[in-house]
Amino acid sequence: MPGPDPEDRGSVLLDLYLALSRRMTGVAGWQLKRRQARGKEDAARLPERLGRTEVPRPDGPLVWFHAASVGESLSILELLRRLLDSRPDLHALITTGTRSSAALLGPRLPDRCLHQFVPVDALPAVQSFLDHWKPDLAVWTESEFWPALMHETRARGIPMLLVNARLSARSRNRWRRLSGLSRHLLGGFDYVLAQDATTCSYLKELGVSEERIEVTGTLKEGSAPLGCDDDAFRLLSRALSGRRVWLAASTHAGEEEPVLAAHRIARRQYPNLLLVLAPRHPERGDEVAELIAGQGWNMARRSEGALPDMHTEVYLADTLGEMGLWFRLAAVSFIGGSLADIGGHNPFEPAALGSAILTGPHVDNFRDAFARFEEAGAALTVTDGATLGAALADTLQPEVAAAMASAAWDASSAGAAVTDRALKLLLDHLPEPV
Structure with a gap:
């Protein structure tokens, strides 16, 4: 006898999930309190995670964007x-x-734009959120899919778009095990803009119809260059007095050791070289500082207000929101999350600010972009501290760094068309102005 139809199985799974979700408010509140105790939730804004807010809904049409975290939110x-x-x-x-x-x-949002924390995926919280905000259009980014939130949005007849979509092989395999459920959820999108052909094929396999999806590239190509504080840039430029600077950007646990090994190698050729080490998560600052000090480096910490002087060998940039500053100061940038198996981080940010790019091999999150950069001579792949050190020493030569930075700019400069296409899609799905 044939097994149960995947669509029927998906419908049953969704019904079970929603039934559980209706009863999860108490558990969600308990989990939020635990996260708050660990510093992962804002106590003053905890009600937002349960769909409650004192911020009034503005009059007129409202577009709601959901972006999981830092990278996704900056990209839009x-x-x-x-x-x-x-x-x-x-x-x-x-x-x-x-x-x-x-x-x-907070400081980057344009006028007429509000921020809220997304409600937990408990149905009462989701319903409270949607009852209050009543969006005219819902725009998801990348691949954070919450079943109750998506189902309830679609049930209210709110048009749903997915832009800058990216799905890893790991996420695709998880959703394949719930193929009926994925068809219910992903089939609810009115249209999808995918970053690459691989994501496009995955999403079609999981339930997005052929006529509702296209490949456009990533919105991160079309993003404005990261800003920086002009006074901070001038102050640091004076403190550095023309020294060569390289950046290890958005590093993760296990990457600082090879970065420091590479710095030691490159300093044999460039004795005055300064490393700016910017961990992806600034709360790791104490841990990274201990590692740097344990190796005997002369270090200054940004979080303590210190500036590098001529004796500083490593400047620990354990602050948030200053990556635009570091990319402007560094002739060469190593992009973290790529020696550790994290999936890599955005190469378009350094490309837009004149920094040559080095990366490890684990770049699944931006594989197409890095392949394009390498083909254009804009990036080099390394595998460990020794190869990073050798590539760094070579790339720090002014003519090499300048050629790579120019190639990176050329390789990324076509990105405005991605934003143009996304903008047209959003405008086409909004009610006409009164």
Whole structure:
């Protein structure tokens, strides 16, 4: 006898999930309190995670963007600005799930845009959130899919778009085991803009119909260059007095050791070389500082307000929101999350600010982008501290760094078309202005 139909099985799974979700408010509240105790939730804004807020809904049409965390939220800022410029009658709401994203977004949000923490996926919290905000359009980014939130949004007839979609092989395999459920959820998107052909094929396999998806590239290509504080840039430039500087950006546990080994190798050729070491998570600052000090480096810490002097060998940039500053100061940038098996981080940010790019091999999150950069001579792949050190010493030669930075700029400069396409899609799914 044939097994149960995947669609029927998916419907049953969704019904079971929603039944559980209706009863999860108490458990969610307990989990949020635990996260708050660990510093992962903002106590003053905890009600937002349960769908409650004292912030009034603005009058007129409202577009709701959901972005999981820092990278996703920053990638849509240029799209958000252009959308609000195009429609003066619009307001926008952006939801994220992390304190770091809220801290970074606050000063960067354009007028007529609000931030809230996304509600937990308990149905009462989701319903409270949607009852209050009543969005006219819901825009998901990348691949954070919460079943109750997606189901309830679709059930209310709110158009749903997925932009900048990216799905890893690991996530695709998890969803394949729930293929019926994925078809219920992903089939609810009115249209999808995928970053690459691989994501496109995965999403079609999981339930997005052929006529509702296209490959455009990543919005991170079309994002405005990261900003920086002009006074801080001038102050640091004076403190560095023309020294060669390289950056290890967004490093993760296990990557600082090979970065420091590479720094030691490169300093044989460039004795005055300064490393700016910027951990992905600044709360790891004490741990990284202990490692640096344990190896005998002369170190200064950004979080303590210290500036590097001529004796500083490693400058620990354990702060949030200053990556635009470091990319401007560094001739060469190693992009972390790539020696550790994290999936890599955004290469378009250093490319937009004139920094040559080095990376490890684990770049699944940006594989197409890094392949394009390497083909253009804009990036080099390394495998460990020794190869990073050798590549760094070579790339620090002014003519090599300049050629790679120029190639990176050329390879990324076509990105404005990605934002143009996303903007048109959003405008096409909004009600006409009154």
